Amino acid sequence: MIKSKSNNLIDELKARNSKLTKQNKKLKLALDKKQSAETRSHQIFESSKEGILILDAITGQITDANPFLIELIGFNYDELVGKELWEIGVFKNIAASKETFIELQNKEYIRFEDMPLETKAGNSIDVEFVSNVYVVDKNKIILCHIRDISDRKIAEKALQESGQLYYAMFEKNQTPQLLIDPINGSIIDINSAAMGFYGYSLEEFKLMNLSDISTFPSEKIFEEMKKFTLTGPSYFEFIHKKASGETCDIEIYTSPLSINGQALLISTINDISKRKLEEEKLVLLNNQLNEVNLLKSQFISTVSHEFRTPLAGILSSVQLLQIYNDTWNKKKKEKLFKQIFDAVQQTKSLLDDVSLIDEEQTSKSFFRPTNIQLLPLINEIIEENISVSETKQKVILTSKVAIESYYMDAIMIRHILNNIISNALKYSTKNITISLNKTKNQEIKFTIKDQGIGIPTDEIKYLLEPYYRASNKGAAQGTGFGLSVVKRFVDLHKGQLLIESIVGEGTVVIIILPYLQ
Structure with a gap:
């Protein structure tokens, strides 16, 4: 019987491995996406x-x-x-x-x-x-x-040499320019380009101070103006406000200028909002590419390790059966068949996790709720986990909800409960309790409690991150991404996932799912 089951599971493992090959092709698509992002960065660089x-x-x-x-x-x-x-x-x-x-x-x-x-x-x-x-x-x-900046330097030099030439070039310059009194920050004059850029009229500008268009504190502005006056041409970046209320990143080139004996500052304004946005996009893109590389490496390393252990067990058991098939008694063979069966189950579970992650990330219609009979489904999941568990604990279910249909995604609910129940059995030698209740808001509340090794308090907040495993996991196997998938599935149901644990006493996992229509 066990041998037959093992053969069936090995066939299923081959099919699953074929599916994993297809998933590797999808990983290549992700790498192609990375290449596309790098191409966009190169286009920005080239143009x-x-x-x-x-x-x-x-x-x-x-x-x-x-x-x-x-x-x-x-x-x-x-x-x-x-x-x-x-x-x-x-x-x-x-x-x-x-x-x-x-x-x-x-x-x-x-x-x-x-x-x-x-x-x-x-x-x-x-x-x-x-x-x-x-x-x-x-x-x-x-x-x-x-x-x-040759053109700008020529213009600044001309302004210094001739007041008359200054006025002509100042007004006709297509770049916004301001004339500022360095003593009090008053705006003495502006050119047409500045009026168009800021959206104020000349009359409005002449009643304004530099602090009226800057988001910086007045003290900071006057401190910078003193530097301009003492040290000559200077550069600074500000955030300015337009008449519309819109803010924009600008760079200001300011030089001291004397007109009819009056010491003034002339400021040339360049809108760098688009450049800032491009720089932010490039930094974000670079961070995303680095994150993709890191996650890819973690994923390949983790999955490779987790596959290697059960597959090595299968290979070893099969080799022993090939050598001693004619000499070993039925009991010894059954023991090896059981080891093969367990290893295949472990590999199948891992492939299920990988498949669910892949489907979630590639399918826009992955969340498919239907009306399901919840209690029969839970009992079925409990029986499946008990049948493959190497320990002798019981899973005790108590329910205070009516036997009726609930609108949920059956595949996700199965994965959520499978993961949590199998973890409880894996890390505990005592009985597991599951209670099913309704909250006052008519939400479905699952409470799964074990009396196992528990989880360090300072590590609970990291459990829902991909690949994280508690430091006291011991020799228990796992990929570390099971709970992160559970969390995403609970989120898709617009529910809550809560974990409470004390080291040496056990863990309580609470799942609250709203009544979906």
Whole structure:
């Protein structure tokens, strides 16, 4: 009888392994999705209208450069990649010493303003050079943004040299600009581009202070204006408010300016909201890719280990039967058949978990509630778990709910109760009790209580995370993702999952499911 069951289960295991092969193909689709995300990042890099360099954060070697930068400085790709930044003559003023590079490594951010840069052809251009350190696939890289600010510098110089020219260029400049009194922060004048950007009229602006359009405290604004006045041209990032109430990230380039003997500040405003959003998306995308890689590694490692143990047991038992089939008595053979049977059951259970996770993640219509007879289903699940348990405990069910249909997903309810009951049997040698009640809100309440080893209090909050297993699990086998699946299934029923436990005394699992219509 056991031999027949074992043969049937082995056939089922083969079918399940075939299904696992298909699931591996789906894992490949996930990797293809990762590749697609990397392609999007590459497209942003290739199409950016700013020069971008990528450096090795340890050595300072250039690992990549985008087309805009290559066109800007006149070097070809091969002349840049593989060289240390300070080896390239065009960047000698930006990274004049390794001390500067060390400063970047330590601070993970550095900015150079008004930096003269000489192209390969010998032309001089003014650039802004901003470097940030990021972590990609556990390796630190330096992302350098290089912006040509030659036109802006020419405009600023012209404003300094001629008040009359200033007014012409100030008004016609397509970039928003403000004239500010450094003493009190009053807005003296604005150009048409600024009126269009902020949504205020000239008359409204002339009654406003810089603090009226900034989300920063007034004290912080005046502190920065003093720096601008004393140190010359400066850069800062703020969040400004428009007339509509909308806020936006901006960068301000501010220089001292004298008009008819009056010391003023001229501020050029650039809206960097889209750039900030793109940077956030890139960081988020990178984090997601790292998370996918980590979860993939954990999943493969865990599942491989869990499959190896029962399969090794099956192989060993089959080999012994092949060798001693003619000499062993029936009792010895039955013992090995029982071991094969148990190992197949363990592998089948693991495959069920993997299949449910895969189906949940790939099917939009995975949650399929129907009217089910709850009590017969629970009794069936209890009998299944008792039949395969190696211990002699009893599972005692008490119910105070009517024998009627309930609108639930039968597959999920079966998996939820199978997981919790099998855990209770696995970690306890005493009887298990299950009570079924209705709450005052007519919710269905399952309470599964064991008198087993219990769970450390500080670890209970981690039990619902994928792959987590309690530190006192001992030799008991498991993948660590069973309870995380249970939690997702309870959530799909819009229910609650509660766990109470005391080490050495046992664990109580409470599941509360609403009465679904």
